[in-house]
Amino acid sequence: MSQPGMLAAVCELIRRDILLAMRRRSDVMTTVLFFVMVASLFPLGIGPEPAVLRMIAPGVLWVGALLSCLLSLGRLFTADYADGVLEQMLLIPQPLSVLVIGKVTAHWLISGLPVVLLSPLLGLQFGLNAEALGVLTLSLLLGTPTLSFIGAIGAALTLGVRGSNVLIALLVLPLFIPVLIFGAGAVTSSASGIGAGAHLSLLGAGLFIALALSPWATAASLRIALE
């Protein structure tokens, strides 16, 4: 298995998925707009009390990021499955788990990174200070790729199943909970002066565990789905 060939295939897959996302901008915009709307509706609904907004900000922004990730997971493999491209992917002389890393990376770049980049701006609506905004961005930077990796397992397991979007949610939401707790906890800890180091370390560890296990589990699920 040549490593340059493996890397070239992963890069090509990422490039292809980004190109496709640019051609279907509405799909990308749906995810981003959903996050913006969720984060913007809460201050409008709860009222302008700064202390309350600061208190709920980490939870609201993290739940918004989590749900927007969930919204885009249904599309991760569905189109490739429907048009036969996924079948061809299984016949590429590279490990499928490595190709899965390419798919998930592209998914994160398309749906996770915009959320991370928008989060400081949306955090301002909740009156978060500069330090809390920094921690929020960092926690999302570590947490959203983990959500994509975990979500990929659910997306692969439910491939070809009717009503797969609901099934994905049922499968992956319990696995998202630790990421949500540590992500929102990092911002809360930082705002209360405890420091976010422990939470961010746990998010980092979660990312490494997801990176190690998810591609393998996703690849196995994809093979089963295509049998």
Next chain:
Amino acid sequence: MLTVDGVSCLRGERRLIAGLSFTVKPGRLLAVTGENGSGKTSLLRILCGLLPAEEGRILWHGEEIRACQERYLASLFYLGHLNSLKDDLTPFENVTISSRLAGEETSEKKICAALEAVGLARAIYRLPARALSQGQKRRVSLARLWLSERPLWILDEPFSALDASATALLIQRLRLHVNSGGIVIAATHQEIDVGADRLDQLRLA
């Protein structure tokens, strides 16, 4: 040389293939025929390793395909029922990306030549694939055959949606491949004239 040794296939409760054995030597085309649902597609998917056989072995040059998976996949070109095209990409982009993903050395010139070889004019292969007819889409997916230097081609109904001129072009390409020592296994209802001395038939009951 591809050897199938005692392969059986079960789909649901139904045994499609039982103890099937055959060998396809270089320079031969094996036409797999049979009624709808007789197991042609399942057999081809087993040969590719996409579907596990209930029992039996598939050998590529004497080695089991699971044991030499990377080498086997690097020797294999598979065309399934579906065209494996992205509707939002142009035919040119589709062929370029799929060739690069498969690790094949290509150039813009070669890809344009392949698309023109299957009868797609320059004006057409710069359109999104969604604007093409089914026959044109099939031609795009077949264009990869003109770029492929892999010895083993497994094709599932390659002639579907093709008109007479595209069928003739494809038969010509298959003939060239087997004449240069390649192997073709094709599930088809079409007569393929690659010369009687190069053609084998397998009819699934």
